[in-house]
Amino acid sequence: MSESKIKVPAGGQKIVPGQAVPDNPIIPFIEGDGIGVDITPVMIKVIDAAVDKAYGGRKKIHWMEVYAGEKSTQIYGPDEWLPKETFDALKTYSVSIKGPMTTPVGGGIRSLNVALRQELDLYQCVRPVRYFKGVPSPLKQPELTDMVIFRENTEDIYAGIEWQALSEGAKKVIDFLQGEMGVRKIRFPATSGIGIKPVSIEGTTRIVRAAIRYAIDNDRKSVTLVHKGNIMKFTEGLFRDTGYKVAQEEFGAQPIDGGPWCKFKNPNTGREIVVKDAIADAFLQQILLRPAEYDVIATLNLNGDYVSDALAAQVGGIGIAPGANISDQYACFEATHGTAPKYAGLDKVNPGSLILSAEMMLRHLGWKEAADRVIQGMEAAIADKQVTYDFARLMEGANEVSCSEFGDAMIARM
Numbered sequence: 001m002s003e004s005k006i007k008v009p010a011g012g013q014k015i016v017p018g019q020a021v022p023d024n025p026i027i028p029f030i031e032g033d034g035i036g037v038d039i040t041p042v043m044i045k046v047i048d049a050a051v052d053k054a055y056g057g058r059k060k061i062h063w064m065e066v067y068a069g070e071k072s073t074q075i076y077g078p079d080e081w082l083p084k085e086t087f088d089a090l091k092t093y094s095v096s097i098k099g100p101m102t103t104p105v106g107g108g109i110r111s112l113n114v115a116l117r118q119e120l121d122l123y124q125c126v127r128p129v130r131y132f133k134g135v136p137s138p139l140k141q142p143e144l145t146d147m148v149i150f151r152e153n154t155e156d157i158y159a160g161i162e163w164q165a166l167s168e169g170a171k172k173v174i175d176f177l178q179g180e181m182g183v184r185k186i187r188f189p190a191t192s193g194i195g196i197k198p199v200s201i202e203g204t205t206r207i208v209r210a211a212i213r214y215a216i217d218n219d220r221k222s223v224t225l226v227h228k229g230n231i232m233k234f235t236e237g238l239f240r241d242t243g244y245k246v247a248q249e250e251f252g253a254q255p256i257d258g259g260p261w262c263k264f265k266n267p268n269t270g271r272e273i274v275v276k277d278a279i280a281d282a283f284l285q286q287i288l289l290r291p292a293e294y295d296v297i298a299t300l301n302l303n304g305d306y307v308s309d310a311l312a313a314q315v316g317g318i319g320i321a322p323g324a325n326i327s328d329q330y331a332c333f334e335a336t337h338g339t340a341p342k343y344a345g346l347d348k349v350n351p352g353s354l355i356l357s358a359e360m361m362l363r364h365l366g367w368k369e370a371a372d373r374v375i376q377g378m379e380a381a382i383a384d385k386q387v388t389y390d391f392a393r394l395m396e397g398a399n400e401v402s403c404s405e406f407g408d409a410m411i412a413r414m
């Protein structure tokens, strides 16, 4: 067996699901490709400072680097994009954080990000979208956008089940569809690539359940099922119908005016939670024109990907868009954006999205006081107009700072 490349930090302890989080947890992190080299060290510095300021040395994260993506190929060998010991560490230590990883277009390796989500069954991609005062936005009232996206993270066309045009596999699938299933709608059968879109009752039930539970726990007003079920009836339509069923059967929601919208009383607060749906194209215009009408969003994998970036832009861009990938056992936090390769190594981009992803991680650990410090530092740095290029180019009188200087500006204001 080859020697482990992972150095387990002395003095740290494992987080065990179902048990109290230790004061010295070991948290594995993947640096990430592209701008990962810029944002990941800044995130660690900011989070360490927040934890220290909140707990005066009583609690401390023991960071443990694990490898995936380009760095992994340098350390383990040319074809080792996602080593087994990385998977094992993410499972063993339960809670982790990662930088972005590159996925080539058209060919080459399949997404490592998607592979991680599928392998660990991280079925909830949770992406909160909120406005920080002072951030430049294309909207007149960006503060009206306050949503939390629950994106299904393991199914859909995003699962990557495809056959390349002109390949033996594509020919076989097309022959089967035409010969055995009576399909007549493939316009150019000889030159089509083929993709499969699995959407299940089980997968939909668990993501919608998670979204509704979140709405209950966080006293939110509505959960909107976003789908394209008018066109893709047996996949996206199934998502909508199953979503309403979960609301009615598991949470006792009652139809409004004969349905399909329904509502139930939040058992904690007595306030009503409405469960409704929107067709994805209409939803994308509504979030711009009437954002205040949307709150918690439950949607399929590909829609969730598009909606995440669109909503991030409404509140100032992808530089401050955090996220979490969560299963019933594990959690791996990551920003919404990618590797932004043209900025890699320039100490330029906004580290806010990864820092806010780590802030979600602190709340997940129950370290609320440290998470509050992070928000305080972020709000104050932006209010003082100490911002990275992405905000500075759209703000009057801003002082443009580097990626690492933004982290320092946050720490100085916690």
Ligand SMILES: NC(=O)C1=CN([C@@H]2O[C@H](COP(=O)(O)OP(=O)(O)OC[C@H]3O[C@@H](n4cnc5c(N)ncnc54)[C@H](OP(=O)(O)O)[C@@H]3O)[C@@H](O)[C@H]2O)C=CC1
Pocket (backbone or CB within 6 Å): 035, 099, 100, 101, 102, 103, 104, 113, 318, 319, 334, 335, 336, 337, 338, 339, 340, 341, 349, 350, 351, 352, 353, 390
């Ligand atoms: N979870 C993951 O690991 C993800 C990985 N990816 C992968 O990343 C690679 C690059 O994808 P790409 O489509 O370019 O999308 P990116 O999200 O990487 O970048 C697109 C643009 O968004 C802006 N941006 C991104 N991150 C930041 C930041 N931290 N601060 C400020 N601005 C930022 C920049 O805009 P501007 O040019 O205006 O300055 C950038 O050019 C692809 O291989 C893709 O597959 C993509 C998404 C998620």
Ligand SMILES: O=C(O)CCC(=O)C(=O)O
Pocket (backbone or CB within 6 Å): 101, 102, 103, 111, 112, 113, 114, 305, 308, 336, 338
């Ligand atoms: O895996 C990738 O490269 C892209 C993933 C992505 O865009 C996302 O999850 O938001």
Ligand SMILES: [Mg+2]
Pocket (backbone or CB within 6 Å): 305, 306, 308, 309, 336
């Ligand atoms: Mg995306």
